[in-house]
Amino acid sequence: MSMFNSAMTPAAIALNRFGLGARPDDAVPGDAKSWLLAQFKRYEPLPAPWQAQPRTPVVWNALVAQQREVRTAAASEKQAAQQAFRRESRDDYLAAVGARAASALATPAPFVERLVHFWANHFAVSVDKVAVLGLAGAFEADAIRPNVLGRFEDLLLAGVRHPAMLLYLDQAASIGPQSPQALRVAERQPARRRGLNENLAREIMELHTVGVRSGYTQADVTEFARALTGWSVAGLGGAEAHADGETPFQFRPMLHEPGARTVLGRSYGEPGEQQARAILHALATAPATAQHIAAKLARHFVADEPPPPLVEKLAAAFTRSGGDLPTVYRTLVDAPEAWQPQPAKFKSPWEWSVSSLRALGRHDVPALQAANLLNQLGQPVWKPGSPAGYDDIAATWAAPDALVRRVEVAQRLAAQAGDAVDARSLAPRILPGSLTQATATAVARSESPAGALALLLVSPEFLRR
Structure with a gap:
């Protein structure tokens, strides 16, 4: 144990940086990489x-x-x-x-x-x-x-076709300006306007695939949005829903904008639903997408400013494998950059909450308690407020008021645990080989079991991974 600077062992890295935090009943992995794979x-x-x-x-x-x-x-x-x-x-x-x-x-x-x-x-x-x-x-x-x-392409397609995404980004309300439905409405109700919605097309390009710095233009977004017209959900507007066993996704030809589309310099003349699927295939396999996904994975797992060599390794694995995600994950696990002993990542509220409950040996938590806990810590589940999702960098989560809230939650969790959890014996099990002398001493000198446990949960070693 060092006096000041925390250094993570390979076992601690596997459990906490790659995993969700150690449990007291977990066996410490002997071969950390094999344990992960x-x-x-x-x-x-x-x-x-x-x-x-x-x-x-x-x-x-x-x-x-x-x-x-x-x-x-x-x-x-x-x-x-x-x-x-x-x-x-x-x-x-x-x-x-x-x-x-x-x-x-x-x-x-x-x-x-x-x-x-x-x-x-x-x-x-x-x-x-x-x-x-x-x-x-x-x-x-x-x-x-x-x-x-x-494969990344299958993940992308499943996400885009799900009713949650189609409704969240207003795709189900998007109508091609020259589609049969738009022309019919214009003839019968000239004052009624329902038109193209570009939200889904924009977020797929900016956030899900090639990224904002890849060089696409507003014209590319508009053309992609036209290709996506007709992608909708069964049962909207009073129409009959599909049977319970069927996917709610529905392509509605009457809403689809006719004609070929040009996106990122390539023309797509496929009919109907296949047009947007062809564009999605091109986006899913684009070199810019490989770079974008690689940078996000490296940022999440390794450092807020990810090492460029690691990003290049992950991007190359993505491209070489055609977007096979396990291949990319194996490359991440094999990368020396991912095993640096310094705990460079600050846990988000979700990560810290899960790792705290795992450290306490919990196997479940009442749903309302879980929701309220994340609300208090500032990261309500599935409520990022924007399609960009939650940040996973320290600048977002390490403000003084946020740390005060974690202390309050840690004290509450420790009080609930009572005398059943001994922080002194727990600490080396959840931070194997990574506990600093300063934290070990502070835990040992705490006046109560609950106080010692709360201190452990907000120690520098536990707040980071």
Whole structure:
């Protein structure tokens, strides 16, 4: 143990930087890299907490039915129907938050579970839009979790086609200006205007694929948005929803803008839905996308200012493999830059909360408690407030007032644990080989078990990874 500077051992790096934090009952990995890579086989796309949640088609059809009740309610009953809709959506949201937390606490594959959280934030939806409130959990369960160990293109397509994304970015309301539907409306109701919406096209290019510095233009965004017209969800506007076993995605030809599109210098003349799919394929496999994804992964796992050589390694693996994500993850695990002993990353509120509960040996947490905890710490689940998702850099999360809130939460968690957890014996198990002399001494001298535990949870070693 050093007196001042914390240095992480390979085991601590595997458990805390790549994983979600050590549990007191975890065996310390002897071969850290092998332990991480073996998790690809142990990962469960839908573990028990998620299996208890309804799948996307069921959630969507229930939302369609609720919206129909609101729409058809008498004027005197409309407000009550709207309140019931919000209440049921809120219940779905809280149940999904509980499933997410329980999954993170009990997973046998914490490295892959962290990757789920990374990609859910990369393809961010936000529940501050009421239509997304009941769908955000299903988005993570059905678009992200099954594809986290697949190809990036499949993950991208699953995210873009999910009703949570289509509603969040207003794609379901986008109509081609020269589409059959637009021409029909213009003829019958000249004063009514519904047109092209560029939100989804812009965010796919700026955030999900090539990145803002890749050189695309506003014209590229507009052309891509035209290609995406018709990508919608069954059951909107009073139409019948699909059966519960079917995906809610629906291509609506009457909304699609006819004609070829030119995006990033290439022409796409494919018919209907295939036009946007062809553009998505080109974006998913573009060199700029490889660079963008590589930089985000390196920033998340290694440093707020990621080492350029690491970014290049990850981008090369992405390109060489055609966007095979496990190949990229293996390259990350093999990279010396990822194993530097200095804990360069400051935990976000979600990361710190999960690692704290794991350190206390918790396997689940009441859904409302989990939601309230993250609200207090400033990172409500699935509510980043923008399509860019939450930042994962220290400047966003390490402000003095934010640290005060963590101290308050740590004290509350420690009080709940009571005398059942001995911080002195716990510390070396959750920070194997990485506990500083200063923290060990402070924990040992604490006047109460709860005080010692709270101090451990907000120690410099535990706040970083």
